[in-house]
Structures are given as C-alpha cells and as structure tokens.
C-alpha cells in the first residue's frame with residue numbers, strides 16, 4: 001500500500017528552486033574562496049619589489065670611527081646582508097675593506113672583484129689588493145693597477161653616525177667600466 005501523499009506541482013517546483021539556490025550559494029562561496037587563494041601569490045608578486053628595496057636599505061655598523069683613524073693598510077670587516085632568493089630571503093656574509101680616500105678619510109670598498117666577482121684580498125707583502133682568479137690588482141686606495149678588471153674596486157655608500165662607521169652593501173654589475181648597481 002502506498003502511504004506517501006502525492007506532492008502538488010507547486011510544492012515540487014518550490015523544492016527545485018530551493019535546491020537551485022543552495023547550489024548557487026555553494027558555487028559562489030567556492031568561487032570566492034578560490035579567488036582569495038589565487039590573490040595571495042598575486043599580491044606577493046605585486047609587493048615583491050617594494051619588499052626587496054626595503055631590505056637593501058640596511059646599514060651595517062663597521063665599528064667605532066677611532067678604529068679607522070690611521071689607515072696605512074686596509075681594515076677588513078664582514079657584513080651580513082639579506083638578499084631576495086625567489087620568495088625567500090637569503091642571509092649571506094660579504095667582506096668589505098675600509099681604506100683611506102684621497103683626504104685620508106675612511107671610505108669603504110667591496111671585496112667583490114668587478115671583473116667576475118671573485119673575492120679580492122689584501123696582500124701585505126705586495127702592498128696591494130690581488131684577485132686570486134685572474135690576477136687583477138688594485139692599489140691601497142682601490143684604484144685598478146693591472147689585470148682584466150675594467151674599473152677600480154667598487155666603493156660602497158658609507159656614513160658616520162654616533163661615532164661609528166656604517167656602510168650599505170650593494171652588488172654592482174661585473175665587467176663594466178663604470179659602477180652600476182644590480183637592481
């Protein structure tokens with residue numbers, strides 16, 4: 001015996017309408033969630049250059065100024081820098097040298113060879129900087145003396161604050177005759 005009450009065409013159509021609106025709401029929520037998820041990498045991509053520029057503005061404290069008053073030889077210092085590496089930030093160490101400028105005041109140069117990026121070292125026995133890779137040499141004040149490098153050692157932005165010498169490490173393009181920062 002069939003005990004189910006027959007449904008009228010009106011109630012059947014309102015039931016179908018309810019199912020349709022529930023499905024519509026579900027699709028809308030799904031689409032909104034997907035759009036939110038997709039927008040995260042897009043937002044990171046849009047903000048990336050700003051974040052990178054902010055990170056590169058870091059100044060490194062090289063120590064009290066009195067450590068650099070009698071510069072008859074370069075004073076080496078290691079600085080810690082943060083670099084963008086894909087979406088991450090890589091922390092590396094770079095060597096810089098504090099050397100005298102033409103007035104005997106401290107200036108800071110990068111140890112990265114402007115030829116192909118090897119690490120230039122001060123050779124006390126030769127009284128000059130020597131690059132171990134292809135024999136580029138530089139004077140105490142960073143001027144190029146010989147070898148394949150096309151320019152002097154790269155000078156770095158520096159400043160004196162509260163009696164300390166600070167520098168900001170910058171990577172420069174290699175092989176060029178003039179100093180050009182890597183963006």
Ligand code: FES
Nearest residue numbers: 113116131134136
């Ligand atoms: S990398 Fe320094 S001379 Fe070539």
